[in-house]
Amino acid sequence: MSKRAEQRELRLLPAVDEVLREGRVAELLAGYPRGMVIEAIRASLAGERRLILGGAPSNKDLEQQDFLDLIVTKTLAAVEQSASAKLRPVINATGVILHTNLGRALLSERARQAVGKIASSYSNLELELDTGRRGSRYAPLESLLTSLTGAEAALVVNNNAAAVLLVLISLAQGREVIVSRGQLVEIGGSFRIPEVMAQSGARLVEVGATNRTYPDDYQKVINENTALLLHVHTSNYQIIGFTRETTIGELVDLGRAFSLPVMSDLGSGFLVDLSRFGLPREPLVQEIIAAGADIVTFSGDKLLGGPQAGIVVGRKHYIEKMKKHPLLRAIRVDKMTVAALEATLQEYLDQDQALQALPVLQMLTAPISLLEEKAVDLAGRLRRLVGDKAEVVVEQGVSAVGGGAFPTAELPAMMVTIAPGQISVGDLQAALRQGEPAVMSRVQDGRLILDVRTVREHELTELAEAVGKVI
Ligand SMILES: *Cc1c(COP(=O)(O)O)cnc(C)c1O
Numbered sequence: 145m146s147k148r149a150e151q152r153e154l155r156l157l158p159a160v161d162e163v164l165r166e167g168r169v170a171e172l173l174a175g176y177p178r179g180m181v182i183e184a185i186r187a188s189l190a191g192e193r194r195l196i197l198g199g200a201p202s203n204k205d206l207e208q209q210d211f212l213d214l215i216v217t218k219t220l221a222a223v224e225q226s227a228s229a230k231l232r233p234v235i236n237a238t239g240v241i242l243h244t245n246l247g248r249a250l251l252s253e254r255a256r257q258a259v260g261k262i263a264s265s266y267s268n269l270e271l272e273l274d275t276g277r278r279g280s281r282y283a284p285l286e287s288l289l290t291s292l293t294g295a296e297a298a299l300v301v302n303n304n305a306a307a308v309l310l311v312l313i314s315l316a317q318g319r320e321v322i323v324s325r326g327q328l329v330e331i332g333g334s335f336r337i338p339e340v341m342a343q344s345g346a347r348l349v350e351v352g353a354t355n356r357t358y359p360d361d362y363q364k365v366i367n368e369n370t371a372l373l374l375h376v377h378t379s380n381y382q383i384i385g386f387t388r389e390t391t392i393g394e395l396v397d398l399g400r401a402f403s404l405p406v407m408s409d410l411g412s413g414f415l416v417d418l419s420r421f422g423l424p425r426e427p428l429v430q431e432i433i434a435a436g437a438d439i440v441t442f443s444g445d446k447l448l449g450g451p452q453a454g455i456v457v458g459r460k461h462y463i464e465k466m467k468k469h470p471l472l473r474a475i476r477v478d479k480m481t482v483a484a485l486e487a488t489l490q491e492y493l494d495q496d497q498a499l500q501a502l503p504v505l506q507m508l509t510a511p512i513s514l515l516e517e518k519a520v521d522l523a524g525r526l527r528r529l530v531g532d533k534a535e536v537v538v539e540q541g542v543s544a545v546g547g548g549a550f551p552t553a554e555l556p557a558m559m560v561t562i563a564p565g566q567i568s569v570g571d572l573q574a575a576l577r578q579g580e581p582a583v584m585s586r587v588q589d590g591r592l593i594l595d596v597r598t599v600r601e602h603e604l605t606e607l608a609e610a611v612g613k614v615i
Contacts, residue, residue, distance in 0.1 A: 145202040153196045158212045160185050166216050188218035234582045235603050239543030239595025241507045248445040250503040255487035262483035269479045288489040293430045295457035304443040305335045306475040307454030312344035314469040319371035322349045324357035327376035356388040366402050375408045396436035405438040413442025416495050421509040449504035450488030451481045518596040519558035529612030535563040543595050562592040564615050575614040583610050
């Protein structure tokens with residue numbers, strides 16, 4: 145655009161006041177804060193100025209009124225955008241069941257309803273209705289957790305990282321904790337066992353080699369300053385080949401011999417055995433307790449399929465210490481977490497019920513025939529919408545569990561692959577991510593992949609339409 149044309153267009157842009165006086169914008173002021181509306185006008189004007197100065201093609205035919213209309217339209221969209229929730233639902237078509245960036249586990253219907261009810265009414269969160277006395281927010285969870293795991297006592301905090309920290313601080317501060325070198329894991333974010341240990345004020349004593357650690361390695365460093373033997377589940381990686389880890393059973397024998405507590409940080413706690421669905425055999429929480437571990441910690445929103453929470457189960461006198469520790473108040477769970485976790489744990493009172501009701505377990509154990517049906521359904525909808533603008537194929541593939549669980553497990557998956565004709569695959573993926581609803585997908589071999597394992601039945605129509613809109 146020539147300098148003159150640029151100057152002409154810049155002059156035609158309306159002033160903020162002028163936009164504010166426009167009917168549709170003036171109406172916004174009834175529902176939105178004035179500051180937000182003005183901010184939206186300024187942003188719309190600035191955007192338009194940038195377009196003009198950035199060499200956008202000249203709009204010779206546009207008059208003052210047209211520019212005003214344009215800015216009004218942009219302002220309305222900007223206000224709607226800034227007033228809409230920034231945290232919003234995403235359709236997860238990656239096939240990764242536990243995706244920390246996407247909020248990990250989806251709650252069961254029972255948990256969802258429990259949260260809704262408790263969030264919007266007063267509750268007996270810390271009140272014993274029988275006696276009228278002050279109660280414990282942990283009580284309903286504790287009785288469920290002890291009956292499900294066989295542990296003497298239980299406690300729930302905000303997340304598993306906090307649970308590990310609480311255990312270390314209350315049982316080992318200023319003293320030594322022995323861990324195998326093969327278990328000094330980093331979970332992601334900044335959760336690394338050595339760093340959590342440093343935060344807790346406990347001193348980490350590493351033993352063994354990365355690939356092999358024997359009971360003897362622990363025994364050699366035990367001294368009067370030793371507070372705890374810690375076993376960490378290497379949730380998100382596996383060392384294979386020439387390896388040997390000391391088992392929980394061996395640690396328990398050592399612990400007994402030296403009167404030391406044994407802790408197992410399981411990461412993702414399992415309450416049901418999923419090996420009959422072709423998944424690797426993982427130790428269940430109740431088995432680790434039965435093997436004699438004194439404290440077990442695990443997450444609420446990994447494979448358990450509940451809300452974000454850190455669960456500690458184990459011997460009563462250790463749990464009592466944690467209950468009395470001042471840190472507990474800082475990491476205590478909210479009533480919505482209590483409601484969701486109670487409902488989730490109730491599902492586990494009947495294991496078959498849990499498999500059917502908890503979305504995480506449903507997705508993990510979905511038979512391939514069911515996934516194929518879903519993929520064929522989605523592909524059909526897509527083909528009707530995109531016609532010959534993309535090649536849509538149903539294919540077999542693999543999906544990952546994610547969330548630091550079953551690191552080597554590959555689940556057979558059914559996927560819909562899309563090769564678009566008029567847009568690049570990268571652009572398609574980005575547009576889906578930025579769309580409404582937002583869709584997360586994978587790209588592989590130059591094609592977009594929609595893995596239906598993590599797509600809910602009721603999302604299929606929206607998902608197809610989202611793709612149809614972009615292609
Ligand atoms: C995931 C994990 C944690 C942290 O749990 P969050 O619930 O994410 O806080 C700690 N330890 C292990 C072994 C884990 O896998």
